[in-house]
Amino acid sequence: MADVAACRSEQAGAVSGVAGLGEAEACAAGLGGALAAGSDAGSAREGGPELAPAEYVEAFPQAAGIDMPGLDGRLPSRVASFARRSGRLPERGQRLWEEAHGAVVVPVRRGPGMTTVALDYRLDLDAVFGRGAPLLVEVGCGGGEALVAHAAAHPEINHLAFEVWRPGVVGLLRRVKETGVSNVRVVEADAAQALPVLLEPASVAELWTFFPDPWRKARHHKRRLVSAGFAATVASLLQDGGVWRLATDWESYAEQMGQVLAGARDVFETTAAPGERFAGRVLTRFEQKGIDAGRQIADFTAVRRAR
Numbered sequence: 001m002a003d004v005a006a007c008r009s010e011q012a013g014a015v016s017g018v019a020g021l022g023e024a025e026a027c028a029a030g031l032g033g034a035l036a037a038g039s040d041a042g043s044a045r046e047g048g049p050e051l052a053p054a055e056y057v058e059a060f061p062q063a064a065g066i067d068m069p070g071l072d073g074r075l076p077s078r079v080a081s082f083a084r085r086s087g088r089l090p091e092r093g094q095r096l097w098e099e100a101h102g103a104v105v106v107p108v109r110r111g112p113g114m115t116t117v118a119l120d121y122r123l124d125l126d127a128v129f130g131r132g133a134p135l136l137v138e139v140g141c142g143g144g145e146a147l148v149a150h151a152a153a154h155p156e157i158n159h160l161a162f163e164v165w166r167p168g169v170v171g172l173l174r175r176v177k178e179t180g181v182s183n184v185r186v187v188e189a190d191a192a193q194a195l196p197v198l199l200e201p202a203s204v205a206e207l208w209t210f211f212p213d214p215w216r217k218a219r220h221h222k223r224r225l226v227s228a229g230f231a232a233t234v235a236s237l238l239q240d241g242g243v244w245r246l247a248t249d250w251e252s253y254a255e256q257m258g259q260v261l262a263g264a265r266d267v268f269e270t271t272a273a274p275g276e277r278f279a280g281r282v283l284t285r286f287e288q289k290g291i292d293a294g295r296q297i298a299d300f301t302a303v304r305r306a307r
Contacts, residue, residue, distance in 0.1 A: 093170040093214050100173045106160075106187045107199065115164050115190040123198045125158065128185055133158045134205040139191040139225070139235075140212055140262040144172025144184070145284040148207075151181045153280075157205070159184045162191035196233050202307075204237045207244050210284060214250035226257050228264070238304040244268065245278050246300040249290030254298035268302035275299055278290060 101107065106128055109118040126132050134157050138147045141161035151159040161168050161184070169186055176184050187194065212225040226246065234244050248254050254274060262272035277299050281287075287297065 004183070008107065023177075033269070037191050081083050088295060093167065096170050096173045096177070097166070104173055104185055105169065105177055105237050106185050108187060108189060108194070111193075114192075115188070117189055117194045117197050119197055121197060122200070123187075123205070125160075125199075128160075129158045129183065133183070135160060135203060136206045136207040136208070137162070137195075137199075137204050138210070139195075140209070141172055141186065142168045142211075142286060144175050144186075145286075146167070146210060146281050148172060148175040148179055148181060148184060149282040150280055151184045152179050155181070155183055157183065158224075161186040162189055162194065164188060164190060192230060192233070195237060195246075199237055201236050201237045202242075205239055207234055207238060207242070208246075208281075210247045210281065211249065211290075212253075214248065214253045216250065216252075221252075221256070224256060226253070226260055228260055231264045232267075235264065240304055240306045242304040244302040244304070245281075246302075247278070247281070247287075247297060249287070249295040251296070251298075252302075257300050259297070261300060264302070267305055269305055270300070270302035272300075274300055 006170045016154070020293070036303070057236045079238050097105070106123070108123075109117050110116060125135060134156075136159050138159070141147045141163045142165070144161065147159050147161050150158070161172060163172070163186060166188065167186055172184070172186055187198065189198075209226060213223070215221055215223045238244065246257050248257060258272045261268060261270045264270075265272070277297060290297065
């Protein structure tokens with residue numbers, strides 16, 4: 001696997017361009033099948049190509065026809081909506097992480113990248129939370145300010161966060177410990193890839209996408225999370241009547257969110273224009289920072305139409 005080592009070295013200096021992707025994904029273009037480590041990868045190819053499962057192709061059309069050697073094999077190259085800059089945690093944060101792993105932090109079986117999940121892995125939500133209850137999902141919870149506050153105010157709802165920034169996850173864990181809430185869980189994974197894999201269709205009552213990375217430069221807009229493809233994923237996961245709440249403090253991203261929702265009126269009831277601020281979202285330090293900088297907060301709400 002010398003090629004893998006060489007690729008890892010080359011990618012180290014350009015981590016902002018492919019940050020958050022595992023070495024298999026970051027180097028896929030140059031290494032191809034060599035990225036499938038071990039003898040299992042070779043045996044998976046003996047019977048011919050194994051194509052991406054139909055449900056994965058439905059969520060990620062670009063995977064159609066791509067040879068994927070086994071469910072733990074190479075994922076198709078994807079554009080990440082995040083840059084994963086997590087470094088070494090301080091000692092206190094590391095202790096919180098270790099204490100919460102397997103309890104608040106939900107362990108998942110990984111795909112080939114650090115932030116991906118195996119394509120045949122599905123969460124048993126009743127087991128994860130120890131009960132059946134309506135599910136609220138937040139994509140990119142940061143330090144968990146909004147989610148934990150909402151969980152404390154709504155103990156009847158299960159709250160599931162997706163976050164790739166480990167210091168943010170530790171911040172959430174600290175708030176969970178301080179408040180004593182028992183209805184919060186977090187998955188450390190790329191939500192765009194993991195959501196349609198881990199969750200059943202029509203299993204989510206509400207989904208939040210608050211202040212996703214705006215990727216300010218025009219050439220990086222393709223990395224923005226809120227897109228037609230992501231809207232299709234959300235529409236699949238939400239129950240009929242389920243709510244998708246979005247917010248941004250970046251004007252061009254607000255315009256893009258409106259365009260995405262306008263193009264999804266067949267599945268969402270929405271004005272596709274900013275509305276009133278969601279009263280259930282506490283004013284976080286991040287949001288206040290945007291306000292202090294003179295940026296206007298744009299909130300959107302979309303309701304899943306009946307199937």
